[in-house]
Amino acid sequence: MSVKDESLDQPHAVAAELARLYPDASCALVHKNPYELLVATILSAQTTDERVNTVTPELFEKYPTPLAMAQADVEDIARIVRPLGFQNRRSKQLQKMAQGLVEKFDSQVPSGRADLESLPGVGRKTAHVIMGNAFGIPAITVDTHVGRLAKRLGWTTGGTPLAIEKDIAKALPDEDWTILSHRLIEHGRGVCHSQNPECANCALADLCPSAEVD
Numbered sequence: 563m564s565v566k567d568e569s570l571d572q573p574h575a576v577a578a579e580l581a582r583l584y585p586d587a588s589c590a591l592v593h594k595n596p597y598e599l600l601v602a603t604i605l606s607a608q609t610t611d612e613r614v615n616t617v618t619p620e621l622f623e624k625y626p627t628p629l630a631m632a633q634a635d636v637e638d639i640a641r642i643v644r645p646l647g648f649q650n651r652r653s654k655q656l657q658k659m660a661q662g663l664v665e666k667f668d669s670q671v672p673s674g675r676a677d678l679e680s681l682p683g684v685g686r687k688t689a690h691v692i693m694g695n696a697f698g699i700p701a702i703t704v705d706t707h708v709g710r711l712a713k714r715l716g717w718t719t720g721g722t723p724l725a726i727e728k729d730i731a732k733a734l735p736d737e738d739w740t741i742l743s744h745r746l747i748e749h750g751r752g753v754c755h756s757q758n759p760e761c762a763n764c765a766l767a768d769l770c771p772s773a774e775v776d
């Protein structure tokens with residue numbers, strides 16, 4: 563049973579409860595360095611982190627650096643990422659991103675959002691994953707789970723990931739942003755499902771305006 567601090571406002575109380583529930587939440591994409599995290603994050607579009615983790619060991623072994631990926635036979639990249647689907651598009655995207663790293667950033671993954679977003683295939687969500695998890699720069703990652711939970715918890719009515727991100731940023735301090743994203747994702751995967759959220763078993767139910775508990 564949780565003991566909630568009643569001096570906290572609702573977002574802080576939710577964040578505290580999520581911290582109790584998921585103290586060790588972290589990025590589920592297996593990686594050893596910023597380059598590997600960038601590759602894995604790009605691959606995670608339209609698939610699951612678990613599936614990405616099944617193909618990246620071979621990919622990173624064969625192409626361990628941006629230069630190796632930039633110079634690879636794109637058909638071999640496609641062969642490796644084929645289990646994820648869309649392998650032709652994914653392989654070209656990875657190679658263009660790697661070429662961008664080599665040409666613009668001397669094969670080093672940049673830490674700034676604008677630099678990251680200048681790379682082919684890298685949008686704000688991917689940039690924030692890299693900033694938060696590879697460089698320790700606070701960043702909110704609004705994926706489908708984070709967006710859904712932020713709405714159900716009453717933190718936002720935003721219709722875009724950017725609007726949702728800004729509302730979360732207003733509600734909670736920046737030192738919480740990166741790990742809060744992981745904790746919301748874990749709660750979304752395990753309890754607050756898109757269909758049939760398990761409100762009756764949810765530790766956030768008495769804090770949540772969307773709780774449906776008899």
Ligand code: SF4
Nearest residue numbers: 754759761764770773
């Ligand atoms: S109470 Fe229900 S809607 Fe609210 S966070 Fe929990 S599972 Fe989701």
